[in-house]
Amino acid sequence: MSILSLQGISKRYGAIQALSGVSFDVPPGSVFGVLGPNGSGKTTLLGIVTDVLKADKGSFQLFGKTATAAERRKIGTLLETPNFYHYLSAWKNLEISASIKQRGKDDIERVLRICGLYDRRDNAFKTYSLGMKQRLAIAAALLGDPDVLILDEPTNGLDPAGIAEVRALIHDMAKAGKTIILASHLLDEVEKVCTHVAILQKGNLLLSGPVNEVIQRTDFVELAAGNNEELVRLMLQYPGCSSATIANGKVIASFTANPDPAAINGWCANHGIWLKHLQLRKKSLETAFLEITHTAAS
Numbered sequence: 001m002s003i004l005s006l007q008g009i010s011k012r013y014g015a016i017q018a019l020s021g022v023s024f025d026v027p028p029g030s031v032f033g034v035l036g037p038n039g040s041g042k043t044t045l046l047g048i049v050t051d052v053l054k055a056d057k058g059s060f061q062l063f064g065k066t067a068t069a070a071e072r073r074k075i076g077t078l079l080e081t082p083n084f085y086h087y088l089s090a091w092k093n094l095e096i097s098a099s100i101k102q103r104g105k106d107d108i109e110r111v112l113r114i115c116g117l118y119d120r121r122d123n124a125f126k127t128y129s130l131g132m133k134q135r136l137a138i139a140a141a142l143l144g145d146p147d148v149l150i151l152d153e154p155t156n157g158l159d160p161a162g163i164a165e166v167r168a169l170i171h172d173m174a175k176a177g178k179t180i181i182l183a184s185h186l187l188d189e190v191e192k193v194c195t196h197v198a199i200l201q202k203g204n205l206l207l208s209g210p211v212n213e214v215i216q217r218t219d220f221v222e223l224a225a226g227n228n229e230e231l232v233r234l235m236l237q238y239p240g241c242s243s244a245t246i247a248n249g250k251v252i253a254s255f256t257a258n259p260d261p262a263a264i265n266g267w268c269a270n271h272g273i274w275l276k277h278l279q280l281r282k283k284s285l286e287t288a289f290l291e292i293t294h295t296a297a298s
Contacts, residue, residue: 001064003028003148003179004049008058011044017203018044021058024198024208026181031174033190033211034183035289036200042183043079045200046152049181050077063147075148076141081157082133086126090117090136093125094143103144111139115169131162135169142173149173151182155189167193187289190215201293215289219258223251224277225268234271238264250277 002025011019019041026032034042047053049060051072062071084093094108112118115135120128128136134154141149154170155163170193174180184190190197190211197215198208207214225231228246235244235253244253253259261280268275 001028002026002061003030003063004181005061005064006045006049006058007060009045009048009055009060010057011041011048011053011055011203019048019055020203022198022200022203022205023058024205026179027196028179029174029177030196031170031180031182031194033194033197034181034200035185035187035190035197037185039202040185040200041203042185042200043152046077046079046150046181046183050075050079050150052079073144074146075150076143076146077150078137078141078154079150079152082137084125084133084136087124089122089124090128090139091121093136094140097140098143101140101143107143107145110145111142114142114172115139116165129162130158131165134158134162134166138166138169146178148179148181151180153184154182155184155186163189199289199293206293219280219282220252220254221259221261221264222277222279222281223253223264223268223275224249225251225273225275227273231268231273231275234268234273235264238267 004026006023009019009022022041022045034045036042044053048055060067063074065071085096090112091108094111095105098105098108109118112121115138117132117135117139120132125133125136138151138154155166158166167189170180170182194211196209197211199206199214223231223235228249228251231251232244232246235241235251240255240257240259242254242256244251259280261278265275265278
C-alpha cells in the first residue's frame with residue numbers, strides 16, 4: 001500500500017497550467033522528494049494533498065483510502081515559513097500550536113526532545129538561530145505523532161549550519177519510521193536526504209522512482225597518453241565505449257555500462273598505448289539532472 005497515490009492531478013491558475021496530469025506513488029517509510037525549480041508546481045501539489053487547494057482534475061488517496069479529514073490528521077505539515085510569536089518561549093508557542101491543531105499539550109516535551117530544543121524550551125523564539133526556528137516548526141508538525149510529514153522547502157533560507165541541523169533531523173525521523181514528503185529545488189538536498197524522487201518541470205511530471213534509478217549517474221573515465229588523438233581512436237573501438245573526446249588535455253570516455261579501469265588499462269597496453277593517467281569519475285548530480293530536464297524540454 002502506498003502512503004500517497006496521485007492519479008492525474010491537474011491545476012490551472014488562469015492561463016498558467018500549474019500541474020498537468022501528475023501521477024506517482026509514495027511508498028511507506030520513504031523520504032520522498034518532489035524536485036523542481038521555482039514555479040514547477042511543487043507547492044501547488046502539496047497544497048492539494050493537504051486540502052489547502054482543490055485540484056481541477058484527478059484524484060489521490062492517502063493510506064490506500066480516499067482522502068478525508070481522518071486521514072489528513074495522520075499527517076504533520078510545514079508548508080510555510082515558521083510563524084511563531086517572537087516574544088513567547090518555544091514551549092508557549094507549541095501550546096498555541098497544539099490548541100489550534102487540537103493536539104494534546106502533553107506531547108510538547110516529546111517533540112522538543114526529538115528536535116533537540118528541550119534545553120531551550122523556555123527561551124524566546126526571537127533568540128533562536130534560523131536552524132532552531134525551523135526545527136521548532138518541525139516540532140509543531142510532529143505534535144500528535146503523525147505517521148507522515150509533509151515539508152515544503154524545509155531548508156529554504158537557512159545558513160549551512162541550519163541546513164545541516166534540519167537534514168540531520170530528517171534522517172533521524174526517517175530512521176524512526178516516518179514517511180517524509182518534502183518539496184525542494186535543491187539537488188544537493190535530494191541527494192543527501194531522499195530515497196525517492198519525483199521531478200516536476202512547468203507542472204509536468206518528468207520521472208519518479210528511487211533516486212538512484214531516476215537520476216542515473218553513470219561512471220566515466222579520464223585517460224591520457226603520449227598521443228591522445230590515437231587514444232581516442234582506440235577507445236572508440238573498446239567494447240561498450242559510447243563516446244571519447246579530448247578536453248583539457250585528457251580523453252573523456254563514456255560507456256554504456258560501468259567501466260572497469262583495469263580492463264581498460266590492459267586493452268590500451270595490448271594495443272601499444274601506455275597510459276600516463278587513468279581515473280574513474282562519476283557524472284555530477286547536476287549534470288544528470290540537467291540531462292533529464294533538457295531532454296524533456298527538447
